[in-house]
Amino acid sequence: MSLRYGYWLPMFGGWLRNVEDERMEATWRYVRNLAIRSEQIGFDLTLLAELNLNDIKGVDEPSLDAWTTAAALAAVTDRLELMVAVRPTFHHPALLAKHAANIDQISRGRVALNVVSAWWRDEVEQYGVAFDEHDKRYERTAEWLAVIDGLWSTPRFSHSGAHYTIRNAILEPKPVRKPVVYAGGESEKAKDLIALRADAYVMHGDPPERLQPKIDDMRRRRERLAPEKPPLSFGVAGFVVCRRSEEEARREVERITNVKASARGFANYEQWLAGTQLEQRVTLEDYSVSNRGLRTGLVGTPEQIATRLDELERIGIDLTLLQFSPQAEEMDRFAIEVIAPRAAGTERVAV
Numbered sequence: 001m002s003l004r005y006g007y008w009l010p011m012f013g014g015w016l017r018n019v020e021d022e023r024m025e026a027t028w029r030y031v032r033n034l035a036i037r038s039e040q041i042g043f044d045l046t047l048l049a050e051l052n053l054n055d056i057k058g059v060d061e062p063s064l065d066a067w068t069t070a071a072a073l074a075a076v077t078d079r080l081e082l083m084v085a086v087r088p089t090f091h092h093p094a095l096l097a098k099h100a101a102n103i104d105q106i107s108r109g110r111v112a113l114n115v116v117s118a119w120w121r122d123e124v125e126q127y128g129v130a131f132d133e134h135d136k137r138y139e140r141t142a143e144w145l146a147v148i149d150g151l152w153s154t155p156r157f158s159h160s161g162a163h164y165t166i167r168n169a170i171l172e173p174k175p176v177r178k179p180v181v182y183a184g185g186e187s188e189k190a191k192d193l194i195a196l197r198a199d200a201y202v203m204h205g206d207p208p209e210r211l212q213p214k215i216d217d218m219r220r221r222r223e224r225l226a227p228e229k230p231p232l233s234f235g236v237a238g239f240v241v242c243r244r245s246e247e248e249a250r251r252e253v254e255r256i257t258n259v260k261a262s263a264r265g266f267a268n269y270e271q272w273l274a275g276t277q278l279e280q281r282v283t284l285e286d287y288s289v290s291n292r293g294l295r296t297g298l299v300g301t302p303e304q305i306a307t308r309l310d311e312l313e314r315i316g317i318d319l320t321l322l323q324f325s326p327q328a329e330e331m332d333r334f335a336i337e338v339i340a341p342r343a344a345g346t347e348r349v350a351v
Helices: 028-041 066-076 093-107 121-126 134-153 188-197 208-225 246-256 266-274 284-288 290-296 302-314 327-344
Strands: 004-008 045-048 081-086 111-115 157-160 165-169 180-183 200-203 233-239 319-323
Touching (some): 004 327, 045 066, 045 319, 081 093, 093 134, 134 188, 180 188, 188 208, 200 208, 208 302, 233 290, 302 327
Parallel strands (some): 004 045, 004 319, 081 111, 180 200
C-alpha cells in the first residue's frame, strides 16, 4: 500500500501559537472549500480534531465542532476519508456508534474514528463532564471501544461494565463498512490498548530513526496481544514548509517559531503536558507548532521533502497527517511540488 496523504482540517483557525492570523478561518465555509479542493489535488484523508475550546489561538476564539462538521462534509465530498476525533469522556458509546454509522451511510463508507483522551481539565470542567485521570481514561476507553464494536457488529448487543450498561440494543442501519479505529498515545497503557483494539497507530511528529523503534514495538505488541487481527497500520503527524530553497524554508521556520511566552495558548499547552505521559521532552519549538510537527522533517525544497516521505514510507508509515499554514495555499503548493511528482515517479526542479 502506497503512502496516503492526510491533513488536519483547520478546526481552530490555524496551527501556529505565535502567529495571530494565519489566513485560515475557523468557519464552515473555509473547511468545506478546503475539503472539496483537497480531493481534487490528491489528498486522501482529513482529520477533524475535537475540542470544544480553542487550545491554539486562545479559548475565546472560535472552534468548530467535529461531528456536525463531519456530517456536513460527508454530503459534499466524494472520496475523502473523514477521520473524526472522538473522546469517550464526552460521548456515550451507543449514541456515538449511531451517529458514526449514520454519517458513514451518508458518506458511503468514508468515516473513521480517531480515539483520543480528554486531557484538558479546564475544558472538561467548563462543559460539566467528569474528568478522568490518565489510567482511568484508558480503562474507560477500552470499555467504550468494546461497546462501539459490538453495536456495529451484531444484530443485538448487550454489555454490563464499570462505565456502561447496554441492554439488547439494536443499531440499524449499520455502517457501510466498519469504521477504521485510529489511536495514538505514548504511555504503556495507551500502547497496549491500541495494540489490542485499534486498527492503526498514529504518532506525533518525529524523524524516521525515532519512529522505527516505535513501529517495531507496536508490531510486537500486536502479535502478542491480538495475533488474530490484521497488522496495525501507522500514521505520523508533520508540519510542512515547502520552499524553493533551504534558505527560504529556514526563514519561514524562524518566523513561525518566534516564541512569545505571553501567547494565549501557553497555559493550555502546559495543561496538556501535565495531563499526558510523553516519551520525550518537549521544546518551545514544539509549543510553537502543534503535534511536534516540525520534528518529522518535512521542511525544505520539494525534492528534500519527497526524499523524507520516501524514508517514512520505507520504515512502515502508511499515512501522513499534515499541517500547513496558510492551509489552502500551502496544500496547493504541496500537491503541485510533491504529490504530483511522487505519483508520476519523477523529480521536479523548483522554479
